[in-house]
Amino acid sequence: MEILLTGGRLVDPANGIDGPCDLRIVDGLVAEVGEGLAARGATVREVPAGTIVCPGLIDMHVHLREPGQEHKETIASGVAAAVAGGFTAVACMPNTEPVNDHAGITQLIVARAQEAGLARVYPIGAVSRGSKGELLAELGELKAAGCVAVSDDGRPVATALLMRRALEYASVFGMPVIDHCEDPTLKGDGVAHEGFHASRLGLRGLPAAAEEIMVERDIVLAGLTGGAVHIAHMSARGSLRAVRAGKARGIRVTAEVTPHHFALTDERLEGYDTNVKMNPPLREEADRAAMVEGIADGSVDVIATDHAPHHYDEKNVEFDRAPFGIVGLETAVPLVLDRLVHPGTITLARAVELLSVNPARILGVAGGSLSAGAPADITILAPDLETTVDPARFRSKSRNTPFGGWRLKGGVAATIVGGVVKYVNPDVVGADALKW
Amino acid sequence: MPVVMDGDRMARTLARMAHEIVERNRSLEDVAFVGVRTRGVPIARRLAEHVEKIAGVAAPVGILDITLYRDDLSRHAVGPQPLVRRTDIPFSIDGRRILLVDDVLYTGRTVRAALDALVDFGRPRAIQLVVLVDRGHRELPIKADYVGKNLPTAPAESVQVRLSEIDGVDEVAIEGGEAA
């Protein structure tokens, strides 16, 4: 099977390409990239006008809930949401039931993902057994079974000593330690960013300092051990300061920011909508502005969604009783394009770095570029598509989003994984022609 | 918007009503006036003054706010609901003859509410109803004992009693209806 994708603007920052370019796909791999390629027997497919061809987007922070909480999401529904959101791959956090702390669970996830056959799924293993923060999980076995990183997400890596050991030990297997940073004693039983709005609404506070302290800790330990730490869902401006300083010292620290943390602030708490309850919480405007600045200047490496599906009934309760988290796979691309690219804060090439190049590099997985020989994981973006976020149309099993009804400029035209078209957006004129 | 009673007429009407009150109540010792807010109150005061001039007896005057006794709370989605204000009856009504005073007698519902309210304050010996204008269209079996003026009206019309204490002028006018 040979396909020639023509007529697109190719944005492939890893290869320094941003311009009109054709792309030949042979047997699921990128075979040739260049202007005016000859068909030579390939099936020619013209991409819709005004769309962008780029390396497949990778969401390195999602919760697929399977095994154990299939009423919120399954691997099948999660990867369906992923390709609909333009992601050719996702890395899923280990806080399932049971926790992905041994090869059996990892293998189950890999097998389920293969059955679904949509986006690639890279499991993230637990740092500690049961993510309890006591004993290291068998990281070597997890790596062998297919894990690409380790994390106790949902919780922080509990102690400085455990974090030190994890950084040291995981480096043997080339895996970064991804940390959900919050000091548990400062966090207390907080439910919202500690600031004016939480005070006014009588919601117990989660201070930014709880995050910043642990980011500082992790960077110091990464410096001590030489290990690679990746800061999950960074939200506080003090954390960004620490990451910048760590990078300046040559420490192996990377960081991700979610769309909701660059798009929303704690003002949204008014009205007690449980779909603005997530951890880390929406912070104040100075923090949001800092995240945007970090995204623009390169201090932030990755945009990841922290896709955290919850059932309607679980969210339809008192604010302090609702679980933390929102879905993000199907709103990330429109938010990045509308809030960051169109206003000129970042270029499309930078967006591709944040959503593809850097996640691939940090996790050490394929993708992130469209060099000859690379898997043909391709996202076709429709930057000028006018979209209205309609949770009823989500592929995800859950609809817990604060973005319902938002009108955004930018979307996904099609998602191609391993040379196979996995998703075509019916709202994009001409996208149907891509199907092969 | 025809004025059907001007200031002079009103003064004469009230004087006449005071005489009737004195005639009908041989002993005035146990009589008290209770005016229904808002415009029943100045009318009650004026009647009490007249009665004192005529008979030399100063009958006390109380103020009754019947808002909390109305039967139409939330019966209609729109329209003004009067402010609740204090009732002020600074005397015991037990065993007294109460002259209940209002400006206009119409459906009778206000009087019904006023009677309910009054009996919560004690057990008067008798209650007599005094109104400046009776415009008809009763919905309850209520009849006034003293009427200043019977005024046939159409239901669509409204009768406005204006008193100098509140409105700066003494007059009764008919508003709305076909004439408007």
Next chain:
Amino acid sequence: MTATATALAGRHLLGIADLTADEIGLILDTAEAMKEVAERPIKKVPALRGKTVINLFYEPSTRTRTSFEVAEKRLSADTLNIAVATSSVVKGETLIDTVLNLEAMHPDMIVLRHASSGAGHLLSKVCRARIINAGDGMHEHPTQALLDAFTIRERKGRLAGLKVAIIGDLLHSRVLRSNVLLLSKMGADVWACAPPTLIPRGLERLGAHVTTSVDEAVRGADVVMMLRIQLERMEGNFFPSLREYFNVFGMTPERVALAREDAIIMHPGPMNRGVEIASEVADGPRSVILDQVTNGVAVRMAVLYLLAGGGDGD
């Protein structure tokens, strides 16, 4: 009076935040008339006859529940008390399910006390009945602030321009939030005072001066309002001991002497004598603590009446 008598008809009362100064004035004026009802031989009027009010209390509160119940009875409403221990919430039923079940009885109003901030907001989105917030978590307790304002106005003749010092556990207090919102809307000069551990962030933006000095808060005050210190706060290291709290932040006769000579002392109750307030102060001549209880009924009658209202003229 610029707020018409129907300004509140058919609305929920979730917090002082939703009320304008005129609407607050309307409630306080109506409460004056309601207070007169309590002085009658028959302390009952038929205004809410045929209305059903459910008192749904997820937290124990004898004081507030009793006050609402008396207010409802004086207005001739049919009342139904549901306390947490006797309801199905213990079986894990959600708040919304519980209330939807109660709605089948067609209540006109639900008086809700709940430990979660925003519980009333949640219900207001699904209920036909009007919700009266009788205290939600650390958020608001609007009828308490209204009765406090009523009591102050009764004693001082006004709210505007008064210096009001509020001292105690500000962080966890819904009474504080409602009072700051109300008093600042009505033009009072509000001072909030606590140890720094018990001051919510951004309190100034709600409309209060914030200080950790009791002397600064009380000096020249027309009103001194003490808030309850919950004994379990010690475990959170908010302060080291009750003894020390009283020594540094408690209201003593010496500190009261810094206030204006005609200052009044308030407390929403229940009091911890010897913790936030000395008995000499609580029982002293300036204390209006029992007036607050009496006025609570009148203010709640006004709220119930105004929310139920909407009739037209005779």
